Amino acid sequence: MRWYRKAETWLAILALVVAGAAIVPGVMALVPANRSASADANGDRRAQQEEEEKKARADGPPVSIAGGGADYVPQYFAFPGATTSLGPAAGYAIGTPAYRSWLDSNDVRVVGAGAARFTVRALHEGTVIIQGMRLTDVRCTAPTDGTLVLPGPIGGPGEEVEKTVLAFDLAERSPRARTLLPGDTGSHFALGDPYFSKSIYLEGGAAGDARTFEVYFVAGSQDCEFGLDVNVTSNDKESWVPAELAEGVKRSQVAAFATRYRSIVAPTGPEDGWVGQKLVPVGTPIPGLTVTSPARNQEVAQTGATGHLGR
Template structure:
């Protein structure tokens, strides 16, 4: 301890305590009132900003559907260390994205919509935007992932489907799907068939805002046939006397999604034979066709 330092320090603390006690009750009460008023003012400003902003938020999640077809534009001639990459691991993800991998023919996204405004908002419709489709260039490598178990999904999402090969893709309901993954009950390859119904969201979905707002999950499916497609998604939302379209993020980083078309054949084939082993095969095509049967709108 340094001589001569502790005494002035203690004296300063005591002086501070005496000064605090010397403040009258009315002054302390006034300070508390100002603080409460500031909090209330800040809260009101936040509410005004919310009401002036978008009526909903859309949080990206994991859909109930898992793709079973993937492709790279380039041919794979040697797997190297990728032969031991477990499906879904960081090493696999880097290898997959590094080769420009995409889902083939069919993919789905999930987003959960929550009101940001106090009153009731209505999700009126959904649409795809700036759809760009071209003949597929993803004929280099087909990738077949290992079997994936049921995710145990307890959410009941609103299912919407878009056939991107239509001149103007329309939001449709999904009636049922057969042989999902292109394998029948006996494990034999078979055509995958999706039956799409009439217009989705024909009645709108009402969501209450406020301190405990409603939320609703949407699983949106996209079919691209033999075309490579890129597109965005927007929601039509009514809040109060305002009705407008709002873009939705389809990944944690991007408002655009990309889907590869199914090629007739691939120059190489990679098969995930287990959770920790991939095998190089090919050429050929491991994929059965995806058929889309639609009712009239």
């Protein structure tokens, strides 16, 4: 009977092998189905996420407005306080971090004209229309007359960015966005007709169009601080969206030229490699800026008829 038990054992093993062979194709057939179900689930999640993002864009602001850095040079600067000694600042090279820190520590403000560069990106689906800009919460005071800091030599242009350029003349009773006519924005500003006689159209959505603006603010007879709003129409709804004038900055300030300063700081000459600055006598002639615009009947030198300051 021993041979019979062995035969039974082998028959049992053979049955298991046959059964396993029958099961494997069924199991293998389930793998593509499971993979397909997983892919479908991932696709559903992506579709849901895209739908949620689309709804968030529709419920949110029509555009984003992110500030960057404008390349406007040269710039005059002014401090509220007089400067009797430069100390270590006499050796600061213009444009270095130490020089910038020195300006900031003296409550510096740009004199004559300032600039902001920002990018408007359409977020809503469909067409987003930019129809205007306005200055907001404008606060003006008498010109800062403590220390005038003269600009150094002009460096080369920065990275060229395709941009839309316009300007505000702060001498206007109600400053409005105007065309900036061709010219040297280092010494002369010529402003023309209102800029937004034609609207700007951007297509929105996940990969919405963007437009970079460079906006100049030309001082009048007072120091002025202000914000800037952009007029946007989307889905037949008009809104004013605050602009970021520089990275993280919502307000800007531009000082007017004073008729007299208590002290003047100028860069050292080429014999010193333009590294450093010095105090110069009050009344030293400076180039200043000239401006023509509809708000000014004729070209007016912001530094007065003689083109001198401190007299």
